[in-house]
Amino acid sequence: MHVFQLFINGHSPNSIEAVDTLLKICEEKLNGNYKLEIIDIQKDPDKAEEAGIIAIPTLIRMMPTPVNRIIGALNVRSRVLAGLGISSMHV
Amino acid sequence: MNLKKLETGNASFDHISHGGLPLGRTTLVAGSSGSAKTLFGAQFLAMGIELFDQAGVFVTFEEQIDDIRKNLKSFNWDIDTWEKEGKWIFVDAAPKEENVVAVGDFDLSAFRVRLERAVQRCKAQRVVIDSIGSIFTQFHEETHTIRRELIQVALTLSRLGATSIITAERLEEYGKITRFGVEEFLTDNVVILRNVLHNEKRRRTIEILKFRGSNHEKGENPFTINPEKAIVIIPLSAMNLKHISSNERITSGIPALDDMINGGFYKGSINLVSGAIGAGKTLLIANFVNGAWEKKERCLLLAFEESNEQLNRNAAGWGIDFNQLEEEGLLKVICVYPEISSLEDHFINIQEVVKDFKPDRIAIDSLSALSRASSDKGFREFIIAFTSYLKHHEITGLFTSNTPLLAGGTSDTEGNISPITDSIILLRYVEMNGEMQRSIAVLKMRGSRHDSSIRKFSITDEGAKIGKHFAGISGILTGNPMLIKLE
Numbered sequence: 001m002h003v004f005q006l007f008i009n010g011h012s013p014n015s016i017e018a019v020d021t022l023l024k025i026c027e028e029k030l031n032g033n034y035k036l037e038i039i040d041i042q043k044d045p046d047k048a049e050e051a052g053i054i055a056i057p058t059l060i061r062m063m064p065t066p067v068n069r070i071i072g073a074l075n076v077r078s079r080v081l082a083g084l085g086i087s088s089m090h091v
Numbered sequence: 092m093n094l095k096k097l098e099t100g101n102a103s104f105d106h107i108s109h110g111g112l113p114l115g116r117t118t119l120v121a122g123s124s125g126s127a128k129t130l131f132g133a134q135f136l137a138m139g140i141e142l143f144d145q146a147g148v149f150v151t152f153e154e155q156i157d158d159i160r161k162n163l164k165s166f167n168w169d170i171d172t173w174e175k176e177g178k179w180i181f182v183d184a185a186p187k188e189e190n191v192v193a194v195g196d197f198d199l200s201a202f203r204v205r206l207e208r209a210v211q212r213c214k215a216q217r218v219v220i221d222s223i224g225s226i227f228t229q230f231h232e233e234t235h236t237i238r239r240e241l242i243q244v245a246l247t248l249s250r251l252g253a254t255s256i257i258t259a260e261r262l263e264e265y266g267k268i269t270r271f272g273v274e275e276f277l278t279d280n281v282v283i284l285r286n287v288l289h290n291e292k293r294r295r296t297i298e299i300l301k302f303r304g305s306n307h308e309k310g311e312n313p314f315t316i317n318p319e320k321a322i323v324i325i326p327l328s329a330m331n332l333k334h335i336s337s338n339e340r341i342t343s344g345i346p347a348l349d350d351m352i353n354g355g356f357y358k359g360s361i362n363l364v365s366g367a368i369g370a371g372k373t374l375l376i377a378n379f380v381n382g383a384w385e386k387k388e389r390c391l392l393l394a395f396e397e398s399n400e401q402l403n404r405n406a407a408g409w410g411i412d413f414n415q416l417e418e419e420g421l422l423k424v425i426c427v428y429p430e431i432s433s434l435e436d437h438f439i440n441i442q443e444v445v446k447d448f449k450p451d452r453i454a455i456d457s458l459s460a461l462s463r464a465s466s467d468k469g470f471r472e473f474i475i476a477f478t479s480y481l482k483h484h485e486i487t488g489l490f491t492s493n494t495p496l497l498a499g500g501t502s503d504t505e506g507n508i509s510p511i512t513d514s515i516i517l518l519r520y521v522e523m524n525g526e527m528q529r530s531i532a533v534l535k536m537r538g539s540r541h542d543s544s545i546r547k548f549s550i551t552d553e554g555a556k557i558g559k560h561f562a563g564i565s566g567i568l569t570g571n572p573m574l575i576k577l578e
Binding site: 007009012014017018041042045048049052053054055056057058060066067068069070071072073074075076079080083 | 183185187190191192193194195197198199200201208226
C-alpha cells in the first residue's frame with residue numbers, strides 16, 4: 001500500500017503537471033492499491049504549516065516508510081519512480 | 092531625503108544607525124558563521140515585544156525551532172509565553188529529516204503563503220528570516236530557481252510592510268558580501284557582522300554598509316554579547332569631542348604633586364602615570380583614591396593586578412585607610428583578572444558600576460594589565476571609547492601603565508593612550524652612585540602650566556615624598572643618567 005500527500009497551489013502549471021503525472025503513475029503501476037491526498041495550500045494552509053512545506057509542488061510518500069519527499073513538477077517519470085521506490089518493472 | 096526608521100530597542104544599535112532599521116523595509120544582515128546573526132534577529136523581535144508591544148515572526152531556514160528556543164532562553168526572553176500570547180510566531184522552514192529530491196520546476200509559494208499568514212495572524216511589524224543561505228544548501232542543485240523565488244519573497248515582504256531582517260552567510264570576513272550573492276536583490280540596506288580572530292583574540296564588530304536614502308554611522312564598531320542585554324555595541328564612530336572642559340581642579344592626594352601640576356588635576360581629565368615595576372604607581376593611585384576625602388567625592392578603583400586584601404595592606408603601609416573610605420561609601424574597589432572577559436565586556440561592566448555608584452573619580456591599576464585582554468586595535472578602541480565615556484560623565488581618571496624597562500623607556504600601552512590623556516606623570520628610576528633612586532616628572536599637562544623639573548621621589552612609611560629636582564644630572568628619561576658639571 002502506498003500513501004501519498006501532494007501539496008499544490010491552485011492551478012499553477014507546475015501543480016497541474018504534478019497531479020497529472022502522479023495520477024498516471026498510480027493508475028499504471030499501483031493497481032488501485034494506493035491512497036492519494038491532494039492538498040491545495042490556498043484552501044488548506046494549516047496542513048502546509050503542519051508539514052513544514054515551503055516548495056510547491058511537494059509530494060510526500062508517507063508509506064511505505066521511510067517517509068520521503070519529492071519537490072517539483074514531477075516531469076521526469078523515471079526519476080519520480082525511483083524517488084518513490086516504485087520499480088519501473090513493477091506490474 | 093531621509094527615510095523613516097523603526098527603533099529596534101537595542102539602544103546601541105539605534106545610536107549607530109541614527110534611529111533604527113529602515114521602516115517597512117528589508118535589511119540584509121550578513122556575517123560569517125558564529126557572527127551572531129541569529130541573535131541579532133532574535134533580539135530585534137524580542138525588543139519589539141518587550142519595549143514596543145510589536146509582534147514578530149521568526150522564520151528559520153536553518154536551525155530547528157527547539158534549538159532556537161533553547162539557545163535564546165539564556166537571555167531571559169520568554170519566547171514560550173510570547174508564542175502563547177500570539178506575539179511571536181515561528182515559521183518552520185528548516186530542513187526535514189526526510190530525504191528530499193527535486194524533480195522538475197518548483198516555486199516557494201507555500202513558503203510565501205505561510206509567511207503571509209503568520210504576519211497577518213499576529214499583525215507582525217517585525218519579521219526575521221534566518222538564514223537565507225541555507226535554503227540554497229537545501230536545494231543546492233536549483234540555485235537559479237531559489238534566486239528567482241527569493242525575489243518573490245522579498246516582494247512579499249515589502250508588500251506586507253513589516254520591517255524585516257534577512258540574514259545571510261559570508262565565507263570571508265573581508266570579501267564578497269554574501270555567499271550566494273543574495274545582496275544582488277536585497278541591495279538597499281546591508282549590515283555586516285564580523286567575528287575576526289586576530290592574535291588569538293576574538294573581535295566582534297558590526298558595520299552598517301548602507302541604508303539607502305538615510306544616514307548612519309560609517310565603519311566598524313566593536314560589539315559584545317552580554318548575558319543580559321544580548322548584543323551591545325560600543326559606538327566608536329558615533330563619539331564626538333564635544334566634552335565640557337572644566338576649570339575646576341581636584342587634588343591628586345599629594346600636595347607636592349598638586350603644586351607640580353599647578354593646583355591639581357582638572358575635573359573630568361584623563362591622567363596617566365607611567366613607570367616601571369615598583370616605581371610608585373600604585374602609591375600614586377592610593378593617594379588619588381584618598382584624595383576623595385577632600386571634597387567627599389566618590390572614587391571607583393579598578394584593580395587588575397592585585398587583590399583587595401593586597402591593596403588594603405599596601406595602602407595601610409602608606410598610612411591610607413581604604414576600609415574607612417569604603418565604610419563612608421566614598422570608595423568602591425573592584426578587583427578582577429583582565430583575562431576573565433573581553434575588553435568590551437569589561438567596558439560594559441564598568442559602565443554598569445558607574446551607573447550605580449556614580450563615582451567622581453576612577454583609578455585603574457593598571458591599563459597594561461588590561462591591555463592583555465585584547466588585540467592592539469581592540470585596546471586602542473577601548474581606550475578611546477572609555478576616555479570619551481568618562482569625559483562625558485565628568486569623571487576624573489587616573490590610570491597607570493607599566494614600562495618594560497627599569498630605567499627610561501615607554502610601553503605600547505602608553506603609545507595608545509598618551510595622545511588622549513590630559514596629563515602624563517613619569518615615574519623613573521635613576522641609577523646614581525650605585526643607588527637606585529626614584530624620580531617624578533610631569534611630561535604634559537593640557538591647558539595648564541606645570542613644573543618641568545625632574546624631582547626626587549621617595550616612598551616612605553608616611554607615603555609619597557617629592558623632593559628637590561635632580562640638578563646637574565641629565566639623561567634620566569633615556570635611562571642613562573650622567574652628571575654634568577654646573578658652570
